[in-house]
Amino acid sequence: MSAAVRPDEPQVEVTLCPGGPMLLRGATHVIDDDGRRVPVERPVVALCRCDKSGRKPWCDGTHKLLPLEI
């Protein structure tokens, strides 16, 4: 049994995906470019890092259509 994290300790984990989005685990809200407080509604969310998503702040896969790696 791992005892590293107690369930009552909130913990946010950030994962940077090579050439892709930033994954957020355990977040409750994201403040977007316009200062809007966007609620997080799934266990893990992908935040756009290429700035070209049509669904910002979320990733929509558009980075795959860009000519250069971000």
Next chain:
Amino acid sequence: MLLPRARGAISAEVFARLLQAPPGVGTVPMPPGWPDHFEDPLEDEDLQVTLWALYELHYKGFEDVEDEWEWDAGMLAVRRELERSFEAALRTLAEPHVRAVVGGKGDLADRLFDLTEAFEGPELSAYLQRTATREQTEEFLALRSIYHLKESDPQSWAIPRLQPAIKSRLVELQFDEYGGGRPERVHQALYATTLERAGLDPAYGAYIDDVPAIVLATNNAMSLFGLHRRLNGAAMGHLGAFEATSSLPCVRYAAGLRRLGFGDDAAFYFDEHVEADAVHEQLALRGICAALALDDPSQEADIVFGAVICLALDVRFAEQLLGAWDSDANLLGPEHDGVPVPA
């Protein structure tokens, strides 16, 4: 749901047996007229509908079939024989692509992302976005209903067979597929709403008699991979390729539905998948597939095999559907002899 309509000698015999009481001890011989080999298992309507029905015994079953048949040894032997031919055909189909990816340089997740982006196929999603008629869009939705009404269930078979770190990633992904604790957000339920809003039948299996072999084969491949522990790697590779080819097409499907006035509720299933699958592709290819291959390098070939099968069958489906539409025919229809039914 009731048993599908038979499509040949094998399904006729197997379905006739299924409608009787199970014998208790597995003594069922192969149906008479069993061929020495199947010419083209992927397009064989009889093989695919039999296999689909035998797999369905492990999901929801049929109102007209006794539940005991699920574990009847004789019926499992029939399933196993069909699977052998089916898997061999899938291996042959995937072989050249698998060889090009396995053992390549770099992280397996990056290689699989590259594979999904390089895989050539017709642009079905672009057609549905810009050109498809209302009837064609309804046909597409009905063809896809066979999978989406049981979406993610074939991958759940893999959960207990994975080691804890990878299992936790798969469950995290599946939790999202199953609505994140909100029953109304289960992806299967979202698709039922899409069907309903499009004026189609949202009942599980409603279109089973009307879909061609390629649709059954697509579903059967997922059940084959999911139900065999030996093929766990293929199940996860398939999942990864599926997720990685979903977000961008879903943008287009949603736009197509709105263009035709199907409305936001109908489009919501696809809206949801734009965001969800942008997460899921990372979880599946990096958190699951690459991690699985790192943990057990012998899994790499089967992970790639599963990914290739997802992509290759998807291309076949798109080719057959656009090909049918191109000649004013349909893929969805009451008679399937392996050729499109004239409209």
